[in-house]
Amino acid sequence: MTAAMDAYRAQLAEIIDTHSVLVVCGTGGVGKTTVSASIALGAAMAGRRVLVMTIDPAKRLADSLGVVGKLNEATPIDLRAALGPDAPLADGGSLHAMMLDAKGTWDDTVRKFAKTDETRERIFANSYYQRASESLSGSQEYMAMERLLEVHALGEYDLVVLDTPPTRNALDFLDAPDRLMAVLEEGILGWLLPRKRGRFSPVAAGARLFGRGREAMFNVLERFMGGDVIRGLADFIGAMSELLDGMRSRAGEVMSLLRSDETAFLMVAAPNRIALSEGLYFHDRLAEADIPFRGFIINRVRPAAGEGSTAGTPWEADWPHGAHDATVEDVWAEHRRRSRWAQVDRHHIGALKAHCGDGLPYVEVPELEGEIHDLDALRLLLDWLG
Amino acid sequence: MTASHDHPHLLERRVLFVLGKGGVGKSVVSASLGLLAASRGKKAIIAETAGAETMSALFDREPLGYTPGRLADGVQGLSIAPGPAVEEYLVRTLKFRLVYEMVFRNRFVEPFMNAVMGLSDLITVGKVMDLEWERVDGSFGPDAEGPRKYDLVIVDSPATGHGLSLLHSPQAMMDVTRVGPLFNNARMIRDLVADDGKAAVVLVTLAEDMPVSETIQAATELRERGDVALAGIVVNGVTPAVFRDADSAAAWEQVRAQGLALGGDCAAAVRDTERSLRDRARAEKHIARLRTELGLPLVELPLLGKRDLDAESLAELGQILGAWA
Numbered sequence: 001m002t003a004a005m006d007a008y009r010a011q012l013a014e015i016i017d018t019h020s021v022l023v024v025c026g027t028g029g030v031g032k033t034t035v036s037a038s039i040a041l042g043a044a045m046a047g048r049r050v051l052v053m054t055i056d057p058a059k060r061l062a063d064s065l066g067v068v069g070k071l072n073e074a075t076p077i078d079l080r081a082a083l084g085p086d087a088p089l090a091d092g093g094s095l096h097a098m099m100l101d102a103k104g105t106w107d108d109t110v111r112k113f114a115k116t117d118e119t120r121e122r123i124f125a126n127s128y129y130q131r132a133s134e135s136l137s138g139s140q141e142y143m144a145m146e147r148l149l150e151v152h153a154l155g156e157y158d159l160v161v162l163d164t165p166p167t168r169n170a171l172d173f174l175d176a177p178d179r180l181m182a183v184l185e186e187g188i189l190g191w192l193l194p195r196k197r198g199r200f201s202p203v204a205a206g207a208r209l210f211g212r213g214r215e216a217m218f219n220v221l222e223r224f225m226g227g228d229v230i231r232g233l234a235d236f237i238g239a240m241s242e243l244l245d246g247m248r249s250r251a252g253e254v255m256s257l258l259r260s261d262e263t264a265f266l267m268v269a270a271p272n273r274i275a276l277s278e279g280l281y282f283h284d285r286l287a288e289a290d291i292p293f294r295g296f297i298i299n300r301v302r303p304a305a306g307e308g309s310t311a312g313t314p315w316e317a318d319w320p321h322g323a324h325d326a327t328v329e330d331v332w333a334e335h336r337r338r339s340r341w342a343q344v345d346r347h348h349i350g351a352l353k354a355h356c357g358d359g360l361p362y363v364e365v366p367e368l369e370g371e372i373h374d375l376d377a378l379r380l381l382l383d384w385l386g
Numbered sequence: 387m388t389a390s391h392d393h394p395h396l397l398e399r400r401v402l403f404v405l406g407k408g409g410v411g412k413s414v415v416s417a418s419l420g421l422l423a424a425s426r427g428k429k430a431i432i433a434e435t436a437g438a439e440t441m442s443a444l445f446d447r448e449p450l451g452y453t454p455g456r457l458a459d460g461v462q463g464l465s466i467a468p469g470p471a472v473e474e475y476l477v478r479t480l481k482f483r484l485v486y487e488m489v490f491r492n493r494f495v496e497p498f499m500n501a502v503m504g505l506s507d508l509i510t511v512g513k514v515m516d517l518e519w520e521r522v523d524g525s526f527g528p529d530a531e532g533p534r535k536y537d538l539v540i541v542d543s544p545a546t547g548h549g550l551s552l553l554h555s556p557q558a559m560m561d562v563t564r565v566g567p568l569f570n571n572a573r574m575i576r577d578l579v580a581d582d583g584k585a586a587v588v589l590v591t592l593a594e595d596m597p598v599s600e601t602i603q604a605a606t607e608l609r610e611r612g613d614v615a616l617a618g619i620v621v622n623g624v625t626p627a628v629f630r631d632a633d634s635a636a637a638w639e640q641v642r643a644q645g646l647a648l649g650g651d652c653a654a655a656v657r658d659t660e661r662s663l664r665d666r667a668r669a670e671k672h673i674a675r676l677r678t679e680l681g682l683p684l685v686e687l688p689l690l691g692k693r694d695l696d697a698e699s700l701a702e703l704g705q706i707l708g709a710w711a
Binding site (some may be wrong): 274281317326331373 | 533642651652657
């Protein structure tokens with residue numbers, strides 16, 4: 001472990017210590033969930049009250065976090081039982097885990113912001129509601145933020161670690177609240193419904209549809225999709241419009257929390273071209289959006305034993321010829337392959353640093369062996385996170 | 387089911403959906419399949435979905451647009467973006483310019499319609515089928531004749547969850563609409579996707595716990611729904627076997643002891659080999675699980691040591707796929 005790496009680790013530890021919300025981003029397959037859980041575990045062991053919110057953990061990790069089948073529910077983890085009597089646990093620390101569920105959060109949002117029981121029931125009964133709550137662009141991301149805000153407001157935790165939804169574009173969730181609002185409010189609503197905000201009147205909507213020359217449009221849509229479809233959609237949208245005032249103010253609160261001093265964004269990346277180029281993009285976009293980006297965790301860096309000479313033969317390294325030269329050559333080929341992988345990874349990390357500059361921590365975590373699916377394994381990861 | 391005679395060989399199909407979890411190498415496999423098809427004299431086209439821009443990076447070209455462009459000799463590429471695809475679909479396929487003008491030119495309405503109706507997924511699959519139908523003379527459709535413009539359409543699909551709903555979107559649309567032009571069109575697309583002789587899914591995974599579990603889940607779901615046939619599994623990034631043959635492997639313990647005693651680079655080489663042997667054993671365990679649980683044809687792609695996967699590496703992977711396909 002070099003001095004520079006130690007410095008990065010110290011820097012990361014400081015960031016974790018001094019913030020109350022950590023948003024951990026990254027593309028799919030880079031180990032974001034395990035890194036998030038590990039950071040949360042470390043902070044809990046150090047005596048903080050921590051909640052880790054995750055989207056889709058591997059089944060066995062979910063098992064060990066105790067969140068299987070418990071959507072949107074903060075589940076306490078018995079650290080002493082999980083880590084054993086010898087684990088160093090500071091007083092006052094605790095760890096909760098929560099598996100996020102976009103659908104369930106939508107349901108809660110509807111319950112919270114629907115002005116009447118009738119609206120609420122109408123939304124739940126609408127067949128488009130389920131589809132929209134699962135697949136409306138930005139929906140999952142928005143709901144993660146909504147949950148974050150709620151949990152943060154409770155003040156029961158010193159640190160909330162949010163493992164963000166796995167989007168191909170890791171930044172989608174930043175635009176998500178705005179986009180969702182725009183879609184719901186300006187989109188179909190502005191087009192199908194009367195201008196009056198936040199209220200839906202079937203009579204007025206009907207007048208708009210039929211009374212102002214919209215009849216032709218309705219007819220075309222009816223032929224295109226069927227009348228039931230159109231009526232169902234109009235009803236759904238009408239009912240949803242009642243929720244907008246509440247949701248809009250929440251979206252504003254989410255953005256202020258994300259921009260506040262309490263919040264730090266970390267990015268988990270793997271040392272390959274695709275993952276790192278998304279990391280670069282992320283770094284630049286956050287800066288534009290005035291969001292506090294604090295550092296990179298480069299996961300699954302492939303280790304090589306020794307200094308990694310990639311050229312030459314075993315005989316040049318003074319391995320004497322003998323009865324098993326073929327095996328020695330195979331072993332040497334493996335050595336060369338691993339050294340080359342390590343070099344490739346170094347190259348990519350170097351390019352990342354060159355782009356993003358000094359001042360940020362670039363914490364490297366080697367590719368660990370086996371699956372990380374219990375708290376002991378998460379502790380191993382902690383050794384590298386500082 | 388091994389390489390069964392009941393099923394066409396991989397490259398005899400016309401459409402391959404490359405499906406897998408994020409980060410497992412779907413794009414690399416798509417690109418390699420394209421180069422493989424081209425090396426066998428086929429005209430291939432790779433369709434990017436969900437706004438990905440990986441093909442241009444892999445082939446070192448400008449980002450792809452909706453109009454097909456060249457990626458390599460015999461390999462074209464395009465990016466199926468919802469916007470132009472929706473226009474083409476509604477205006478040209480369904481002759482509903484009015485609907486398009488009224489509804490879909492509105493930038494806020496479009497995402498909503500796409501999400502609620504699953505329309506953008508359906509249209510993406512519809513565009514793929516258009517490519518399959520397209521003839522050299524520009525005609526297309528189920529009844530078109532003449533030489534085909536593309537022999538093989540390779541779809542670099544979105545990550546598993548979204549990829550599955552993409553494949554299910556024709557049926558989903560039929561369930562919602564039940565009658566009308568949209569229903570009829572969705573049925574036509576569904577029938578083509580479900581035609582085992584024409585279209586199939588290639589599942590891509592890594593030899594690791596979570597991707598393997600997700601692959602088994604996806605395969606089970608596809609089989610239950612019957613949306614599309616399963617061609618096989620590509621296990622990407624596998625640590626290759628360390629020793630060239632059994633004789634070489636048999637001497638490992640002696641060589642290991644010797645290397646550790648020699649120290650320095652020799653000991654490092656031994657430690658690297660130990661790690662590779664453990665990695666390989668784990669990979670084999672995951673591959674065995676895939677084989678037992680799914681019984682599909684399976685091929686391993688080795689982890690290459692290149693800095694960036696260049697055309698040469700993609701062609702190399704393509705040839706490995708070729709021995710299997």
